[in-house]
Amino acid sequence: MSRIKDFTVYVIDDEEDIRISLTRSLTKRGYKVESFTSAESFLDTYDQSKSGCLLLDYGMPDMNGLELQEKLIKMEISVPIIFMTGHGGIPQSVQAIKAGAIDFLEKPFKQKVLLEAIKVAFERAAIVNQDTEDAKALKAKFETLTTREKEIAQFIVQNPADTSSKNIGRQLDVSPRTIDHHRARVLEKMDVTSVAELIEKALRSNLFSS
Amino acid sequence: MKLSLGAILAIWLSGLQFVAVLSVVSFYFVSSERVLLDHATTLIGEVGRSSTEHSKGFLEPAIRATELAKRLIESDIVDSSNTEELEKLLFQQMQVVPQLSGIYYGDDQGNFVYVMRSEEHAEFRTKLVSRDNENVHTELIWRDGDYNIAEFTVDPTDKFDPRVRPWFMDAKKKQNFVWTSPYIFFSSQRPGITAAIPILSASGQFEGVIGVDIEIDEISRFLSNLNIGDSGVAMALSSDRDVIAHPNSTFIRETDETNTLKFVKIDQIEDLVAREAFGNLPNFNQVASEQEIEAEFKYNDGKYASILIPGSNHDLPWSIAIYAPLSDFIGGIEENRTRNIWIAMFIAMVTGLIGLKIANKINQPIRDFAVRAGLVASGEASKSLANTQTYPELEEVSETLASEIAQRKTFERIYGLTFSLASRGMAQIAPNDGHFIRVNQQLGDILGYTTKEMAGMSIFDILHPEDADSYISFQKTMFEDYEYNQEKRYIRKNGEIVWLQVNAFLIRDHQGEPMYAVATIDNRTAQKKAESKINELSRDLSHFARVNMMGQMAEGLAHELNQPLTSLTQNVDAALLTVNELPNPDPELVEILNDMDRQAHHGAEIIRALRGLVRKDEGEQTNFDLSELLDQTLQLLKPEANEHEISISFKEQDIPNVFGNRVQVAQVIMNLTRNAIEAVEASSANERQIVIETYLRDKFIEVHVIDTGPGIDPNVDLFAQFESSKRDGMGLGLSLSRTLIEANGGKIWFEPKNKGRSRFCFTIPTAVIN
Numbered sequence: 019m020s021r022i023k024d025f026t027v028y029v030i031d032d033e034e035d036i037r038i039s040l041t042r043s044l045t046k047r048g049y050k051v052e053s054f055t056s057a058e059s060f061l062d063t064y065d066q067s068k069s070g071c072l073l074l075d076y077g078m079p080d081m082n083g084l085e086l087q088e089k090l091i092k093m094e095i096s097v098p099i100i101f102m103t104g105h106g107g108i109p110q111s112v113q114a115i116k117a118g119a120i121d122f123l124e125k126p127f128k129q130k131v132l133l134e135a136i137k138v139a140f141e142r143a144a145i146v147n148q149d150t151e152d153a154k155a156l157k158a159k160f161e162t163l164t165t166r167e168k169e170i171a172q173f174i175v176q177n178p179a180d181t182s183s184k185n186i187g188r189q190l191d192v193s194p195r196t197i198d199h200h201r202a203r204v205l206e207k208m209d210v211t212s213v214a215e216l217i218e219k220a221l222r223s224n225l226f227s228s
Numbered sequence: 229m230k231l232s233l234g235a236i237l238a239i240w241l242s243g244l245q246f247v248a249v250l251s252v253v254s255f256y257f258v259s260s261e262r263v264l265l266d267h268a269t270t271l272i273g274e275v276g277r278s279s280t281e282h283s284k285g286f287l288e289p290a291i292r293a294t295e296l297a298k299r300l301i302e303s304d305i306v307d308s309s310n311t312e313e314l315e316k317l318l319f320q321q322m323q324v325v326p327q328l329s330g331i332y333y334g335d336d337q338g339n340f341v342y343v344m345r346s347e348e349h350a351e352f353r354t355k356l357v358s359r360d361n362e363n364v365h366t367e368l369i370w371r372d373g374d375y376n377i378a379e380f381t382v383d384p385t386d387k388f389d390p391r392v393r394p395w396f397m398d399a400k401k402k403q404n405f406v407w408t409s410p411y412i413f414f415s416s417q418r419p420g421i422t423a424a425i426p427i428l429s430a431s432g433q434f435e436g437v438i439g440v441d442i443e444i445d446e447i448s449r450f451l452s453n454l455n456i457g458d459s460g461v462a463m464a465l466s467s468d469r470d471v472i473a474h475p476n477s478t479f480i481r482e483t484d485e486t487n488t489l490k491f492v493k494i495d496q497i498e499d500l501v502a503r504e505a506f507g508n509l510p511n512f513n514q515v516a517s518e519q520e521i522e523a524e525f526k527y528n529d530g531k532y533a534s535i536l537i538p539g540s541n542h543d544l545p546w547s548i549a550i551y552a553p554l555s556d557f558i559g560g561i562e563e564n565r566t567r568n569i570w571i572a573m574f575i576a577m578v579t580g581l582i583g584l585k586i587a588n589k590i591n592q593p594i595r596d597f598a599v600r601a602g603l604v605a606s607g608e609a610s611k612s613l614a615n616t617q618t619y620p621e622l623e624e625v626s627e628t629l630a631s632e633i634a635q636r637k638t639f640e641r642i643y644g645l646t647f648s649l650a651s652r653g654m655a656q657i658a659p660n661d662g663h664f665i666r667v668n669q670q671l672g673d674i675l676g677y678t679t680k681e682m683a684g685m686s687i688f689d690i691l692h693p694e695d696a697d698s699y700i701s702f703q704k705t706m707f708e709d710y711e712y713n714q715e716k717r718y719i720r721k722n723g724e725i726v727w728l729q730v731n732a733f734l735i736r737d738h739q740g741e742p743m744y745a746v747a748t749i750d751n752r753t754a755q756k757k758a759e760s761k762i763n764e765l766s767r768d769l770s771h772f773a774r775v776n777m778m779g780q781m782a783e784g785l786a787h788e789l790n791q792p793l794t795s796l797t798q799n800v801d802a803a804l805l806t807v808n809e810l811p812n813p814d815p816e817l818v819e820i821l822n823d824m825d826r827q828a829h830h831g832a833e834i835i836r837a838l839r840g841l842v843r844k845d846e847g848e849q850t851n852f853d854l855s856e857l858l859d860q861t862l863q864l865l866k867p868e869a870n871e872h873e874i875s876i877s878f879k880e881q882d883i884p885n886v887f888g889n890r891v892q893v894a895q896v897i898m899n900l901t902r903n904a905i906e907a908v909e910a911s912s913a914n915e916r917q918i919v920i921e922t923y924l925r926d927k928f929i930e931v932h933v934i935d936t937g938p939g940i941d942p943n944v945d946l947f948a949q950f951e952s953s954k955r956d957g958m959g960l961g962l963s964l965s966r967t968l969i970e971a972n973g974g975k976i977w978f979e980p981k982n983k984g985r986s987r988f989c990f991t992i993p994t995a996v997i998n
Contacts, residue, residue, distance in 0.1 A: 033791050039798030046805040077787075104787040104794075126794040126832045129801045129825075 025140050026070035029053040030060050030086070031102070032078045036125075040073065043129065049136070057086035066095060069147060071120070071139035073132075076103040087117055096146055098139035102127070153223030159208050160225060170197065171204045174213055175220040181213050233594055237587035242580040249576040253569055260561060268457070268533050268557035269522055272550050275456050276520070276537040279548045282450055283464070287423075287544070290328055290442045291405070293321040294425045297331070297438050301427050308333065308427065308435060311341055315354050318343040319375060321440075322352060329413070329420060329443045333427070334390025335436030336400075338364075344441070346370060350378035357388050364389075390437070395424035399437040403428075407545035410444060410472040412481060412489040418445045419472055419480065419491070421545055448473040448480070457556025463502060464546040465536075469494045469509075471502075472546055494549075501527050505534040505551040530555065593618040601629055653749035655682075659706050659734060659742045662687035662699055674728070674751045676721035692717035692725060706734045706745050715752055727752040762860045768891045769864070769898060776895070779839075780964045786835045793828050793835075800825040849972070851885045851995035854893070854929055858920060861897045865905065869918070872909045876901070878920040885995040886929050888972035893992060896965045896976070900933040900988045903961060907937025913984070928974065928991040939981035947976065965990070 027049045029040045037053040044051045050070075054060040058081060060072075076083035083101055090097060101114050101122040111122035120142065121135040163171060169190065174181050183194035183201070190197075201213070210216045220226065231239070297317055300306040306317045318331045322343050330344035338359035346353035349370035356367040366386035370379035390396050398406040408422040424439040444464075451462040452475030464473035470491035471480045479498050483489055492498075495507035504527045521536040534551040555562070597618055618626070647654050653671030655664055663686035672679045675690055687699055695716040705712040712732040717725050732747035804821045807813045862876055869876045886893075897920075904918045915936040923930040947966045962976075969976040969990045976990040 033795075035795035036791060036798075039795040039802070042802040043798040043805070046802050102794075104790040105783065124836075125790040126797045126828060128829065129797065 024050070024069055025143070026050040026052055026068055027073055027136060028060060028064070028070055028097075029073045030055075030057060030078075030083075031073075031075040032056060033075070036075070044136075047133065057081040057083070057089075060086070061089070064095075069143050071098040071100060071136060071143060073100050073102060073136075076101050076114075076122075077105060084114060084117075087114060087119065091117060098142045100132075100135045100139060149222065152219070153225070156208070156219055156223045156225060162207050163204060166192075167200055167204050167207070170200050171208070171216070171220075172226055174201075174204075175217050175226055178217050232591075234587060234591035237591055238584050241583035241587045245579045245583055246576045249572050249579070253572040256568070257565060260565065261558065264558040264561050265524070265533070265554065268552065268554055269524075269535070271557070272456060272460065272533055272535045272552055273520065273522065273537075275454055275460070275462060276535045276548045276550045279451060279454065279462050279464075279550070280537050280539065280544060283447060283539070283544050283546070283548065286327060286444075286446060286450070287442065289325040290440045291423060293325045293328060293331065294405075294423055294438050294440050297321060297333070298425050298427055301333075301435075301438070302430075304430075308335060311339070311356055311358070314341045315343060315356070315369075316375070319352060319354070319371065323373065327442050327446065328440050329416070330441040331439070332390070333436055333438050334393070334396055335427075336391065336434060338389050338391050339436075340388060340390040355386075355388070357386070357390070359389075395422045395439045396437045399424035399426045399439075400434055402426075403434070409468055410466050410470060410491065410546065412491065413441070413443065416443065417481075417489060418443045419448070420444055421472075423545075444472060445477065448475065448477045451475055452477075456550060457552045459556060460550060460552025461499065461502060462548060462550045463499075463506075465494055465506065465549050466491070466546050467539075471497050474499065474502075501532065501551055502549070505532065506536060506549050509536070524554070593622065597622050597626055601626065601633075650748070653728075653751070655747045655749065657687060657732070657745045657747055659703060659745050662703075665744050671749055674720075674726060674749065675718065676724075681721075690718045690720075692719055702730075702732065702745075706732065707742070709734060712745075712747075725753075727756040758860070762863050765857075765860050765891070765894055766864050769894055772891050772895055776964060780967065782835075782839045783967070784963065786839045789835055790832060793832050796828045797825055800828065849887060849889050851887055852890045854886045854922065854931070854992065855880045855883060857890060857894055858897060858922070858931070861894050862901065862920065865898070865901050868902070869905055872905060872916070874905055874908050874916045874918060876918045876920070879922075881922050881924075883922055883924050883929050883994075886992045887995040888974070888992050889968075892968040892972060896968050896990060897931070897933075899961045899965045900990070903988070904933050904935035904937065907986070908935050911937045913938075915984070924994070925991065927994050929994060930989060930991050932987045932989050934985050934987045936984060937986060939986050940978065 027044050029037055029044075029051060030053070031037050031040075032055055034055075037055070041051045041053050054063075056078060057074075072086075074083045074086060081089075083099075083103075087099055090099075096118075099114075099119045101111065101119055102125055103111070103122065104125045114122055120139045121131075123131065123135065160168065160171065170186060173186055173190065177185075177189075183197040186192075186201075187194040187197045192200075205211070205213070205216065208216055208219075210219060297306075300317060301308045301314075306313050308314060314333055318333065318341060321331050322328055322345070330342060332340060332342035332344075332355075334340040338357070340355070340357035342355040342357075344353055344355070345351065350372045352371050352373075354367075354369040354371065356365075356369070358365045364387045366383045366388065368379075368381045368383055369377055372378055395406065395408050398408065403426055405423065405425045408424070410419055410421045412418065413420045420441050420443045422439055422441050424437050426437050427435045429435050447464055451464065451473050454460075454462050454475075456462060461475055463471055463475075466472050471494050472491055474480050474497070476499070480492050481489055482492050494509075495503055497503055497507075505523070505525060520538070521534075523534045525532050525534065531554040532551050533554055534549070537548045539545060539547045647666070648668050650668060650670060653674045654668045655671055656666040657663070658665055664682050667679050667682045669679055672682055675682070677685070687702075688696075691699060695718075698714060698716045701714070702712050712730065715727060715729045718728050720726055729750040729752045730747055731749075732745045734745050735743045737743050800821050804818065804825075807817050807821065858878055859880070862878055865876065901918065901920070908916050908918060913936050917936050919932075919934045921932045921934065923932070947962050966976050969992070973993045974991040976988070979987045979989060
């Protein structure tokens with residue numbers, strides 16, 4: 019479990035006073051804070067392995083907040099984002115939230131609101147991390163299977179409607195008895211108790227996504 | 229109805245000759261009959277008169293014989309008292325005059341000598357009655373032609389007294405020649421008549437009477453031998469209405485109840501036609517004394533003519549009566565007449581046909597001419613009028629006509645083409661009542677009527693109620709010979725209002741009378757709509773500008789103020805934490821910091837409220853035609869550009885509709901173009917031009933506003949608020965434009981000067997097709 023001390027808040031704003039004051043107050047609250055003058059400079063130095071969230075100004079010259087959000091989604095970087103705006107109430111907030119933003123804060127915002135948002139972001143990041151770790155573990159277990167077992171496991175996950183030995187055997191041209199035997203081995207090696215658990219875990223970890 | 233020349237000719241030629249033939253025939257019909265009837269009457273009259281003459285000739289010898297005897301006695305050549313001498317005298321007369329059946333002399337003493345023709349014993353017989361007082365001696369002597377006695381007898385029973393006989397008494401009484409009424413001789417049973425003449429002494433003393441008996445059977449024979457037509461009848465009538473002679477001698481005798489023979493009365497004769505002709509004459513005595521009576525009458529469908537010639541005029545003891553059927557005289561003629569009428573009708577028909585033929589022949593060239601003229605007039609034949617046979621007079625006319633028609637056709641065609649092919653509506657309008665004489669299809673289309681429908685309409689039918697007075701000004705202008713040129717509202721068939729630019733002038737004929745007004749009509753509705761749209765846009769823009777300028781300023785201020793306020797609150801938060809970290813934090817300082825935080829937020833609230841107060845509603849986003857909007861917006865800027873002698877050109881492209889707030893986009897176009905105008909205006913370059921271009925880029929339309937101005941100072945942050953390269957600029961225009969474009973989902977940017985041209989560009993998303 020990651021701890022709040024390891025959690026980094028990335029402040030991105032073109033205004034220096036904002037960067038300084040936010041860094042100051044959040045650092046006082048015990049967060050690690052890194053600040054950037056633009057979206058581009060953030061992208062240049064961002065380390066994916068670190069747990070954290072973005073405190074992102076919407077209205078910046080060159081690449082604005084929304085564009086950065088879009089870019090991160092494209093790069094499959096699932097870092098939580100909290101938007102800030104000096105204009106307030108603009109329609110783009112909806113778009114940002116839809117794309118997964120934690121919140122859209124109108125400057126100046128109450129400290130309580132900001133901390134609440136960061137807390138949500140921290141939890142979101144924790145879940146993401148957990149999932150990532152689970153997926154890694156599942157993947158490792160999957161690699162221990164034989165080729166036939168991998169084949170059967172993949173078939174079960176991708177055809178959850180009919181997981182009977184008969185059906186699997188017909189599709190893979192193997193006898194149902196052999197399937198029964200293999201399936202028991204798969205469940206044992208993957209450390210799950212049922213076919214349903216196997217399917218649920220595999221789907222959550224995107225085991226066969228590609 | 230007007231008759232054609234052919235009909236007139238036919239009617240006159242055939243009708244005239246028909247009337248001529250008819251009148252000749254009927255004149256002949258009437259006059260020939262009259263002549264024939266006259267002829268018949270004359271003929272009958274002639275017959276009557278000749279009959280009268282014949283009668284006279286028949287009777288004359290008898291009369292002469294009596295007169296001779298009278299003279300002989302009176303001149304004492306024959307002694308009347310000498311019976312022998314007297315008998316001899318009378319015998320001689322009998323021999324000389326065959327008409328006489330007997331001659332006699334009776335004197336006042338009752339003596340009587342009578343010589344008559346006899347059929348027994350000898351040729352003649354004499355009766356001698358001598359009277360001496362009451363002793364009467366009667367001798368009968370028969371003699372032959374040589375006066376020899378053949379027989380002699382005395383008849384003591386015969387007491388004949390001449391003095392009581394009618395002839396004696398008549399003659400004695402009248403002292404003149406008398407005829408007795410005709411009678412029928414007892415002995416011969418033949419009709420006869422007695423003439424008597426008194427004998428006077430030298431001293432004028434009445435001595436006796438000489439009488440003669442004349443058989444008038446001869447008259448009947450004569451009359452029956454007369455040819456009066458085929459069946460005409462001549463009769464002799466006595467003054468007592470007795471028929472004394474008739475071609476059929478059996479008709480005239482009858483026996484009465486005493487078994488004596490007598491004449492038949494005219495009204496009882498078996499000849500019924502004669503009865504009809506003469507039986508009704510009321511008083512024959514009177515009639516007999518009058519002039520000839522001619523008459524025509526009908527009997528049993530037959531027409532008859534009759535004549536009555538009274539004998540008294542001719543010293544005759546009877547009248548001659550003649551009747552004859554007219555058919556005897558005109559029958560043949562009538563037949564001939566019927567034949568003639570048939571012939572005349574035939575001739576009339578033949579000549580009528582000939583007349584028609586002639587009329588046709590005379591008329592043919594004229595008809596041909598008319599047909600060809602018609603063809604030429606309707607444009608179906610060329611002007612080859614002179615090709616066929618015609619009259620020289622018509623040839624000239626036809627040549628003239630052909631060229632006239634050709635000219636007129638050309639004019640008509642050109643005019644008609646002008647009229648119907650005109651791109652604008654055209655109409656001929658009657659200036660008095662405003663009805664449409666002629667309209668072209670285009671006008672019909674403009675007003676939604678067919679040209680046929682419009683032909684029955686007047687300008688009042690399409691006038692807008694609020695512009696109804698425009699016709700009065702139209703009429704007034706027309707009659708004053710000015711050109712009418714006005715833009716007014718009119719009503720289409722479907723009730724829509726159209727703005728029509730009507731340009732009209734009056735055409736007068738050669739006498740200066742107004743014929744019609746020619747009007748050209750342009751539909752200005754679209755322009756009107758465009759104008760009103762532009763005006764609306766202009767109104768919207770100015771309103772938008774007014775509201776947005778404040779809104780923009782408030783927005784800008786809010787942003788500018790919110791940044792420091794954010795830093796302030798963050799710093800206060802950090803300060804509070806710092807203070808609270810102290811071993812003995814000053815509660816007053818904590819309170820001050822909390823107040824600062826609250827007041828900073830309060831300031832932000834005020835700014836937010838101000839912004840909400842002036843922020844115009846974001847406005848509805850719709851699909852709209854960007855080209856149209858560009859056009860309209862540029863129209864608004866034209867006067868400004870013209871003032872600075874700058875040309876604005878917009879190359880309209882076929883681009884899809886865009887989605888956004890129309891007025892906001894218009895405001896951006898306005899801002900950019902106005903900036904461009906100001907930039908070009910400040911430039912000294914020869915080229916003073918602004919070009920607007922549009923491009924379709926994926927899901928956006930890109931608009932470029934290109935100018936030949938001096939370009940932008942690269943140090944200026946163009947789209948930032950309160951920054952301007954213009955001396956008197958507030959720096960709001962472009963920042964506002966950016967706000968607006970971004971609010972509409974687009975982008976705005978500047979491309980620096982390249983090849984003498986700078987461009988401001990923005991995008992706007994294309995419409996989403998539902």
